[in-house]
Amino acid sequence: MLIMTGVVALATGLFLAPLSKEFDDQAMSRALAIAQTVAKIPDLGRQVQTTEPMSHGPVQAEAEQVRRSTGAEYVVIMNQRGIRWSHTNPWEIGRHVSTDARDALAGSEVMAIDEGTLGRSARGKVPLRDDTGRIVGAVSVGIAYESVHSRLIAAIPDLLTYAGVALALGSFAAYVLARYLQRGTHDLAFADISALLTEREAMLHGIREGFIALDGDDRIRLMNDEALRLLDLGTGQACRHVDELPIPERTADVLTGRVHGSNLLTVCGRRVLVANRMPTDDGGAVITLRDRTELEQLARELDGTQGLLEALRSQDHEHANCLHTVLGLLALKMYDDAMRFVTEAVGVRRLAAKQIAERVQDPLLAALLVGKATVAGERDIALHISMRTCLPDRLIDPRGLVTLLGNLVDNALDAASESHDPQVEVELSHQGETLAIKVKDSGPGVPDRCHEKIFTEGWSTKKTPSRGKRGIGLALVRRLAERSGGTVEVANRAVGGAEFTVILPCALAENTAVPRVHGRVLGCGGGDRVSPASPKG
Helix, strand or coil: CHHHHHHHHHHHHHHHHHHHHHHHHHHHHHHHHHHHHHHCCCCHHHHHHHCCCCCCCHHHHHHHHHHHHHCCCEEEEEECCCEECCCCCHHHCCCECCCCCHHHHCCCCEEEEEEECCEEEEEEEEEEECCCCCEEEEEEEEEEHHHHHHHHHHHHHHHHHHHHHHHHHHHHHHHHHHHHHHHHCCCCCHHHHHHHHHHHHHHHHHCCCEEEEECCCCEEEEECHHHHHHCCCCCCCCCCEHHHCCCCHHHHHHHHCCCCCCCEEEEECCEEEEEEEEECCCCCEEEEEEECHHHHHHHHHHHHHHHHHHHHHHHHHHHHHHHHHHHHHHHCCCHHHHHHHHHHHHHHHHHHHHHHHHHECCHHHHHHHHHHHHHHHHCCCEEEECCCCCECCCECCHHHHHHHHHHHHHHHHHHHCCCCCCEEEEEEEEECCEEEEEEEECCCCCCHHHCCHHHCCCCCCCCCCCCCCCCCHHHHHHHHHHHCCCEEEEEECCCCCEEEEEEECCCECCCCCCCEECCEECCCCCCCCECCCCCCC
16 A cells, blocks of 8 residues: 555656646747737837837837736837836836846747746747838736646646545555455465475475375476375476376376275386375365385285295194094004005195296295195195296296286186186296296186276276275286386186286396206106195095
């Protein structure tokens, strides 16, 4: 409001300054016009030459008549020597003029604001000529300056009225704008807003959760450092559209809300992320990202431990049955049968583990398959190792392959459990440094329309368990395969069930020596399928 008042005052002053000059110009022009009219009165020049300057002379009479009819302050007629022939005050007639009249006597027309015997006035002076055109004197007409000033003073009230109305409207607009800004900023002062902005920046970039703010067009307003790290992005992503970011399609769908839900899982690079999206009033959204990679790894290790416990429980159950059988044979004094039973039971387990170890030399993968075989036997599922399996002990990333193969086998066991003759077959083969993994099951298979969907995070044909989430295992398989430059495909078998094939180039280190097992060269060409005996079989 102070600024508005200052602007109005300045505008008023700037308007009054030229208005005063305009009034002065108008008064001087009017005086000059009257002087020009007087100078053209017939015989006036001759009368100045032929008569004496008198208060009752013809020149004074003509001048007073013009002064009264025009409202001028004075009309002075003088000869070439500057002697007055007319004046408002008769006592001034015959005296020399008080102002400089040389320019008018020289033939020029003059307008000016002068100070004379009657005070300050706007004057106009013109030369007086006789009938032949010769200059015989001059005519000076004055308009009282007080009348010009009074006109200016009279114009000020109207001007101030307009200025007051403008000031009132401007003040009201300033008040409305101030209230709007106060509501928009929740009555916070500028210092408070600045402090909040600084605190927000520190908080957003200090928390250990990813934070992304989007506008109504899914363009990024804000992204903190943790979100950049989780999505493997560089700085300078603001104002970019989500679909323009180098992130997986599933992650983009979660961020933009094309996939609905809470605690949505998505895989981005090597990380498993949990995303939550909260819409805002302006049509945008705020997304939080949490890194669940370590938690997912712990969950899978827990699943592995659970599987090991189930295998141990199965073995404990089997050993109890064997001990009961041996106890019965001994009680019946069938010693030879008891010895033969023990030898066969131990030999089957040793044979199964030995055959797996001979075909799969990597200890982690071999241990995985032995454990999965025990779990499969407990579930009445036959897990076979293909005769074409041959995997030397020179894997570059055995831990990654454990995750990949474990997910494929678990998925196959779940699918095979739905068939009347549940079977799963695993084949690990290599050609040079390229590794091929095939996992077949006897389940219902995968519909052709779902061959791509099954590798999407959060998608599953199975019922969600009470603990954990479905739809992440096969997605991780694809991510691990693509990270190694490989591929994963699914196809339906002619005899029923599904077959998953993973091709991993450069999965094996360069062969620098011939592998040996138990002092002999490994041979993977023959042998029967490995199917560990089930206690229930």
